[in-house]
Amino acid sequence: MPNKKIIKKHPLAIRWFHWINFPVLAIMIWSGLLIYWANDVYRLGWGDKTILKFFPDSFNKALNIPFRLAEGMSLHFVFMWLFAINGLLYVLYLLFSKEYKLIFPNKSSLKEAWQVLLHDLRIKKGLPPQKKYNAAQRIAYTGVIIMGLGSLVTGLAIYKPVQLYWLCAGLGGYEWARAEHFILTILFSLFFVVHIVQVIIAGWNNFRGMVAGFEVESIPPAIAEPEEEAVANTAPLNT
Amino acid sequence: MPVFKEEIISTAQIRKRTLIAFSFFFLFLAGCIFGWIWLHRQPESDGALKPLRAVLNTNEKVFSSLLLSDDHLAKNFSLDAAVHKVRVNGDAGMGNNFDPATWKLQVVRKPGDTLYVSLDEIKALPKTEVIFDFKCIEGWSQITHWGGAKFSDLVKKYGLDEQAQMQYAGLHTPDNAYYVGIDTKSIMHPQTILCYEMNGQPLPMNQGAPLRLIIPVKYGIKHLKRIGTIYFSNQRPPDYWFERGYDYFSGL
Secondary structure, three states, X not given: OOEEEEEEOOOHHHHHHHHHHHHHHHHHHHHHHXXXXXXXOOEEEEOOEEEEEOOOHHXXXXXXXXXXXXHHHHHHHHHHHHHHHHHHHHHHHHHHHOOHHHHOOOOXXXXXXXXXXXXXXXXXXXXXXXXXXXXXXXXXXHHHHHHHHHHHHHHHHHHOOOOOHHHHHHOOOHHHHHHHHHHHHHHHHHHHHHHHHHHHHHOHXXXXXXXXXXXXXXXXXXXXXHHXXXXXXXXXXXX | OOOOOEEEEEHHHHHHHHHHHHHHHHHHHHHHHHHHXXXXXXXXXXXXXXXXXXXXXXXXXXXXXXXXXXXXXOOOOOHHXXXXXXXXXXXXXXXXXXXXXXXXXXXXXXXXXEEEEOHHHHHXXXXXXXXXXXXXXXXXXXXXXXXXXXXXXXXXXXXXXXXXXXXXXXXXXXXXXXXXXXXXXXXXXXXXXXXXXXXXXXXXXXXXXXXXXXXXXXXXXXXXXXOOEEEEEOOOOOOOOHHHOOOOOOEO
């Protein structure tokens, strides 16, 4: 059988943090919807004109959201612990393993992210060289860490607005903190949609990387000899 | 900078490693699904699934011991920040069969020993006004202006210090249809008042006249309107919304 090269892309710890976060965040968003329904005041629009109500009655009805505030709160204030602890361990892991160097944006990330965007939208060909993640990914994956932190902080502010008054005030007061908490949830949902689309486009090899940890590359016959292996170390990964 | 380790292995090896990893992956997903099903098959404890209720009770311990203190006051707003149209939410315990003229507050010192306090006697206590952001558990809030006597002043005046050493205070409406339990630390908080005024006027009937509780360190569900009886206990007094699945502490 032919040999192939595997590249160990995602450490085991990161894969666990990632996959634990998936159901936990889903439960946080779901229970958040149950809570939000009891005072569903947010909308996109101006004056009397509403473009999009959060959320349309049909949406609430379809998901059977109404009149489940107590259930939503009980789930939210239990799973918040898992969300916080998993997120905290993830960030600590990134810092101590130095993995953050592959994820946090650097000086050229903003410029390069623009090129990635043009490439992904099929406007321009060619990508800047990258290590584990391209510049757009660095910004997005660092962004969600900040969003997670933001959800924790705004969530704490509306959970204990009297005892943590300084926090609540720093976020613009109780009503603002609640709106910020909501906006972050919408951003998480949008991130999720883009993430899923990108994962589907990137394909099986990339998805396997997040589960098994490695990606597979076939070896061109010319560089299949053992002494050439080291050269491949510097080759960029696709996704 | 971490470098990616690479290996040259056979496709059979790759297949094997992929299979093992995905076995764990599907096991994990199945665990999540079964965990969710298991959770929802648990019996309820006062309207909340038992494991969730256990964590909510732990949250109370964590947040009340770490945070709750008399030094943490709800922000007092200026008079002009207070709304004139105060929202009315909920009428449990507010039946028509009630005569405010003959009303007296009942404070149970111990079973069989009840103290009766008239509204005038409560008004004779030092008056405290709070203008704070009233927060409903539904998620809305309103800056409202209330006046009344500090609960702690009632305790002081009527020598209820021994009772106030107990862990909880229980309050219910004259018809017993609405009732709350509150930890003593919160009810003795300096902003907790037995309220008889709203916006400088006598409390309206639909806001709980003649006397209601205003307790800024709690959600609105604990601000019982039309107080009939107050008592003290080391066990959690029954609580209307707690029995319907909400957190007992409901502290802010």
